[in-house]
Amino acid sequence: MDTKVQQKIGLKHGSGGRAMRQLIEDVFLSLASPVDGIGLSALDDGAAIRVGDRWLVITTDSHVVHPIFFPGGDIGRISVSGTVNDLAMMGATEPVGLTCAVIIEEGFPRADLERVVASMRETAKEAGAPFVTGDTKVMGKGQVDGLLLNTTGVALADRVVSDAGLRAGDLLVVTGSIGDHGMAVMARRHDLRLEGDLRSDVAPINGLVRAALAAGGEDVVAMKDPTRGGVAGVLHEMAAKGGVGIVVDEPSLPVNDEVRAAGEMIGIDPLLVANEGKAVIGVRARSADKVLAALRAHPLGARATVFARAIAERPGAVILDTGFGRRMLAEPEGELLPRIC
Amino acid sequence: MDTKVQQKIGLKHGSGGRAMRQLIEDVFLSLASPVDGIGLSALDDGAAIRVGDRWLVITTDSHVVHPIFFPGGDIGRISVSGTVNDLAMMGATEPVGLTCAVIIEEGFPRADLERVVASMRETAKEAGAPFVTGDTKVMGKGQVDGLLLNTTGVALADRVVSDAGLRAGDLLVVTGSIGDHGMAVMARRHDLRLEGDLRSDVAPINGLVRAALAAGGEDVVAMKDPTRGGVAGVLHEMAAKGGVGIVVDEPSLPVNDEVRAAGEMIGIDPLLVANEGKAVIGVRARSADKVLAALRAHPLGARATVFARAIAERPGAVILDTGFGRRMLAEPEGELLPRIC
Numbered sequence: 271m272d273t274k275v276q277q278k279i280g281l282k283h284g285s286g287g288r289a290m291r292q293l294i295e296d297v298f299l300s301l302a303s304p305v306d307g308i309g310l311s312a313l314d315d316g317a318a319i320r321v322g323d324r325w326l327v328i329t330t331d332s333h334v335v336h337p338i339f340f341p342g343g344d345i346g347r348i349s350v351s352g353t354v355n356d357l358a359m360m361g362a363t364e365p366v367g368l369t370c371a372v373i374i375e376e377g378f379p380r381a382d383l384e385r386v387v388a389s390m391r392e393t394a395k396e397a398g399a400p401f402v403t404g405d406t407k408v409m410g411k412g413q414v415d416g417l418l419l420n421t422t423g424v425a426l427a428d429r430v431v432s433d434a435g436l437r438a439g440d441l442l443v444v445t446g447s448i449g450d451h452g453m454a455v456m457a458r459r460h461d462l463r464l465e466g467d468l469r470s471d472v473a474p475i476n477g478l479v480r481a482a483l484a485a486g487g488e489d490v491v492a493m494k495d496p497t498r499g500g501v502a503g504v505l506h507e508m509a510a511k512g513g514v515g516i517v518v519d520e521p522s523l524p525v526n527d528e529v530r531a532a533g534e535m536i537g538i539d540p541l542l543v544a545n546e547g548k549a550v551i552g553v554r555a556r557s558a559d560k561v562l563a564a565l566r567a568h569p570l571g572a573r574a575t576v577f578a579r580a581i582a583e584r585p586g587a588v589i590l591d592t593g594f595g596r597r598m599l600a601e602p603e604g605e606l607l608p609r610i611c
Numbered sequence: 612m613d614t615k616v617q618q619k620i621g622l623k624h625g626s627g628g629r630a631m632r633q634l635i636e637d638v639f640l641s642l643a644s645p646v647d648g649i650g651l652s653a654l655d656d657g658a659a660i661r662v663g664d665r666w667l668v669i670t671t672d673s674h675v676v677h678p679i680f681f682p683g684g685d686i687g688r689i690s691v692s693g694t695v696n697d698l699a700m701m702g703a704t705e706p707v708g709l710t711c712a713v714i715i716e717e718g719f720p721r722a723d724l725e726r727v728v729a730s731m732r733e734t735a736k737e738a739g740a741p742f743v744t745g746d747t748k749v750m751g752k753g754q755v756d757g758l759l760l761n762t763t764g765v766a767l768a769d770r771v772v773s774d775a776g777l778r779a780g781d782l783l784v785v786t787g788s789i790g791d792h793g794m795a796v797m798a799r800r801h802d803l804r805l806e807g808d809l810r811s812d813v814a815p816i817n818g819l820v821r822a823a824l825a826a827g828g829e830d831v832v833a834m835k836d837p838t839r840g841g842v843a844g845v846l847h848e849m850a851a852k853g854g855v856g857i858v859v860d861e862p863s864l865p866v867n868d869e870v871r872a873a874g875e876m877i878g879i880d881p882l883l884v885a886n887e888g889k890a891v892i893g894v895r896a897r898s899a900d901k902v903l904a905a906l907r908a909h910p911l912g913a914r915a916t917v918f919a920r921a922i923a924e925r926p927g928a929v930i931l932d933t934g935f936g937r938r939m940l941a942e943p944e945g946e947l948l949p950r951i952c
């Protein structure tokens with residue numbers, strides 16, 4: 271008897287690591303069909319389809335974060351930021367339309383719903399992204415926990431940036447401190463003492479990305495936002511898709527003190543933790559300074575820094591240079607951080 | 612103290628009737644911003660935004676149907692059909708891209724997931740609609756019941772059809788029998804004896820709609836699919852938005868015998884029950900025969916018929932002519948049919 275028949279979906283299949291990637295490749299990739307552009311099979315932040323001389327960019331994310339209100343943000347702000355940022359990661363910084371699909375548990379307080387919707391409205395305004403349509407479903411008490419959102423984004427772009435464009439010699443920039451979102455949610459969930467100082471970084475960064483693209487032009491060759499799976503997950507994808515090795519200069523990574531402290535308490539490396547307002551940007555070395563300057567001139571990019579470089583050796587591998595020595599950074603397996611976004 | 616603060620969301624807010632419309636108007640309409648075209652505030656089946664000399668059409672739906680497998684279909688087939696059909700209701704019969712966002716309960720059988728995905732794939736193929744991107748989240752056991760889907764669709768169209776175009780003298784066509792989907796799901800859920808004969812009508816009808824548009828051209832003036840809220844809900848919206856009254860010739864409505872029988876057992880009028888493979892189409896009277904002939908020539912439109920007409924009197928009202936007399940057909944309130952789609 272085929273044991274596959276009895277296989278169950280586990281929390282690891284939603285954690286942004288290897289187990290999730292495997293499930294997507296084994297099950298959802300079968301939905302792919304050829305398109306003119308970047309389709310499902312590219313497994314990029316979204317799709318980009320040729321329409322005349324432009325690109326139609328589409329991305330979707332559901333959000334199930336728990337609790338729905340946390341230090342620095344809420345589920346509404348994540349849902350808009352996540353979608354705006356995935357569009358931006360494809361090079362599309364001017365959203366044409368967002369969708370708002372909500373699934374609500376019977377008995378959910380209307381005041382909380384209104385607060386979430388207000389947050390969505392403000393975040394969309396911040397991003398210059400108009401909501402154009404939506405859907406509302408209600409499930410019985412106990413059939414769903416609170417409130418779930420799905421936001422899909424659509425944009426047009428003249429040029430797209432995939433996550434597969436790295437080649438040896440390219441530099442990798444991170445736009446700011448890492449690990450803030452995931453640590454803030456975890457701390458709130460576990461009632462950690464540090465909580466007061468931890469705040470999610472959740473924000474729409476399409477304006478920041480616009481500045482980087484304006485400065486770097488064609489020399490911006492790869493982008494990805496380090497959400498589930500964290501920066502480690504992004505580096506593994508970029509290395510595998512670009513056919514390069516990546517060497518990370520760990521000491522240069524911006525990590526807030528509270529995030530480092532919380533990470534030590536909980537036992538999780540900030541490199542594995544979700545961010546909701548950051549990008550990892552691959553740049554041809556000759557344009558790195560220009561891109562860095564543009565990022566730093568933007569309020570959301572003040573701490574932008576080069577933290578890694580692509581090499582020809584060891585394609586697919588991510589090597590961590592700790593300052594004391596080198597070790598391999600494994601692909602996240604599926605760390606048990608359910609409902610982090 | 613403001614009692615609103617203590618208000619809770621109820622099942623009626625998801626049932627497609629007056630209560631849901633009110634919630635959407637009171638809470639979600641605040642997300643609307645002006646767009647060049649049909650935006651959120653039109654509350655149509657989707658949005659249509661001017662892009663050059665064409666329209667970018669966007670629609671989204673989450674699906675929470677229970678059980679996920681039912682006679683005639685499953686949650687995957689609904690999710691693709693629902694989105695393809697909402698695009699078609701806007702006049703966009705050639706989807707450019709679909710998204711697939713899944714939320715899965717920990718412990719969900721992988722074999723069931725594969726079965727649903729296979730159904731999505733086949734339905735998308737039937738509709739000629741490519742999946743281009745997606746998202747996968749997992750929630751802990753007991754935090755969500757089984758499997759939820761969201762499918763967003765994007766298309767380009769040369770001409771759009773709103774749900775607001777009726778004027779006095781127009782005729783209303785329904786493309787086939789009514790009430791099949793909702794009755795089939797209810798019967799399966801309640802283990803009604805009739806079940807064997809009841810089958811959901813769930814299907815993508817973009818091909819059928821394409822035929823109607825080709826035949827009727829500019830004389831097809833309003834379209835809407837009678838999902839939650841049923842045909843009664845659609846007629847109320849079309850009457851209110853068009854500023855017309857609508858007179859329904861009840862005896863001419865196609866209703867399958869088993870649906871009628873189940874409706875009598877459960878005590879629900881098929882006019883209030885969800886369909887997932889039907890359209891209500893408003894046509895200028897002079898083109899009704901042509902449109903009807905085109906619909907009937909298509910396998911999904913064999914039982915298409917004119918069943919109502921728009922009148923100048925009593926704008927916003929829906930009047931049911933039973934053959935024995937006339938009565939007002941009330942707007943559905945929010946019949947308690949949770950998780951019907």
Ligand SMILES: Nc1ncnc2c1ncn2[C@@H]1O[C@H](COP(=O)(O)OP(=O)(O)OP(=O)(O)O)[C@@H](O)[C@H]1O
Nearest residue numbers: 294298313314315331497498711713744745746747
């Ligand atoms: N259910 C699914 N169906 C089709 N494609 C999917 C599905 N789930 C994920 N994918 C694809 O897999 C890739 C990875 O998805 P993932 O959700 O990790 O990306 P992301 O949205 O950028 O990250 P996050 O969701 O953490 O913000 C994307 O290309 C996405 O389109």
Ligand SMILES: Nc1ncnc2c1ncn2[C@@H]1O[C@H](COP(=O)(O)OP(=O)(O)OP(=O)(O)O)[C@@H](O)[C@H]1O
Nearest residue numbers: 370372403404405406635639654655656672838839
């Ligand atoms: N949460 C929401 N945010 C923004 N707009 C919404 C929301 N829920 C519904 N709407 C809007 O309200 C209108 C009615 O939505 P509804 O879901 O009933 O339409 P539908 O998808 O055609 O029907 P069904 O969901 O039963 O298939 C649509 O214009 C939709 O865009």
Ligand SMILES: [Mg+2]
Nearest residue numbers: 315356359495
């Ligand atoms: Mg992303």
Ligand SMILES: [Mg+2]
Nearest residue numbers: 331352356497
């Ligand atoms: Mg994302």
Ligand SMILES: [Mg+2]
Nearest residue numbers: 405406671672
């Ligand atoms: Mg809907």
Ligand SMILES: [Mg+2]
Nearest residue numbers: 656697700836
């Ligand atoms: Mg509709």
Ligand SMILES: [Mg+2]
Nearest residue numbers: 672693697838
């Ligand atoms: Mg719909």
Ligand SMILES: [Mg+2]
Nearest residue numbers: 330331746747
């Ligand atoms: Mg995603």
